[in-house]
Amino acid sequence: MFWPALQGFWLALTNWDGLSAPRFVGFGNFGDMVSDPIFRTALKNTAIWLVLFGGLSVIGGFGMALLLQRERRGVGIYRAALFTPVVFSLVVTALIWRVFYQPDGLVDTVFRSVGLGNFVRPWLADPDTALYAVIVPALWRQIGYVMVLYLAGLKAVDPALYEAAKVDGASAWQRTRYVTIPQLKGVNSVVLSVIVIDSLRSFDIVWSMTRGGPYHSSELLSTYMYSTAFQSTQLGYASAIAVVIFVLALAVILGYLIRAFREES
């Protein structure tokens, strides 16, 4: 497991087409990235992805968990409905939504029927909308997952705390803000790591919907890395992109851990 990872780091410092022997180029690959416009798009898109996909799935998942935390009639059905997409593979998810986005598909029909016909466009084939058209199905699947994590966390919160807050006259919003959220610190760190890692390795959904296109407009670092490695066989350069992904994941997670650690001491 770690041996191949080390090999990956070594390859990042080489120029390798997979046929001849790897040639050592030092940090040349990383220098090339700076002037590679596709890499810059992919980096920017990955950042957008992290903020939109990560942020909205936490907000959505947490909101849904708050709404569905109390055991009462019907809640089981609502939870199951939100959770169903999680069991699908991302390829299945992608195809379901591709059917939607087709010209004259349901999305277009709905837009036309509410009088927004002017906005109709080839959602996945338009460079302006492709990335966002891919984020929607990714969110559709992730929100249910995050919801389950938060539901488990909410269950572990001591009900006596709410009672105490209620007696003290705290409103529902204050109880959420000052009791629930601080109590969920542990879950938050798990959710954050899950989200960051999921965002950085998001590959399946983009690959199945657009392959990073059109004109690299929905390219993420992970898809760019894959196509550089296995379609244009620049293995050294691809390894260097993989190292960037690795460092980003590590930085975000370590940053969070250090902050959480400081707050504790």
Next chain:
Amino acid sequence: MIRRVGYHVAMSVVSFLWVAPILWVIVISFRSFDDVAANGLGSLPHSFTFSTYKSAWEDADEFRALINSLLVTIPAVLLSLGLASIAAYGLARYNLPFRRTILLLMLMGNLLPPQILLIPISRFVELIGYYDTLIALIAVHVGFGLGFYTFVLHGFMRDLPREIQEAATIDGAGPGKIYSAVILPLTRPALAALGALSFTWIFNDLLWSITVIRSGEKMPVTPALLGLQGLFVSSWNVIAAGTVIAAVPTVAVFLRFQKHFVGGLAIGAVK
């Protein structure tokens, strides 16, 4: 009262919107090609046919792809859980040196983004002559899952009372016997949860399949579904049928192990 009705109405609408895409694709999968061509994908169905499923199953050979998927998924799940439970047993019940370090390393391996391993592993698999075989895919999944499963099972086994093990030792049971007759049966809930989870993870994998496997007839169903798009360009009803077929096994596992499944996802969160 009004608030409660409002809550249920709102949640019903949200739930319906959430499953609507799935229902819509199922509806499309039963529509005939002429119907789709004449009325568009956004219209209500005017026809009913099974021929789409026949095309996906036979012409696109999803049958074989499903078999491939099961040939990979089932051994990979059994093997990785078996090995992980042995490792977790050793780490949780015996005072092995460096056990915390080993556990941490295993978990860290799981946090690595797979991209860093893609090229080295694909080259390695090629080097030892297992490129384009299902065995290579099984090995990759076992290697990848092992760390996380060991971590979870370790946490679970550690919480089992010490006395059970002591009693079994007094009765003359060796480590192997304790593992198989005492610890393993007690770990069943965790194993079921991880089994259900890992089944869907491995079954749903795309990245490793397209990295390690090349030939179409060896592709598991998840990547094969992508090929379907190329084969039936714009026959969205057939693609919808293929999508439904590919989703059935994980939905079946989910429904069968629903409690374990959700519990399994939660294990990580509370730990």
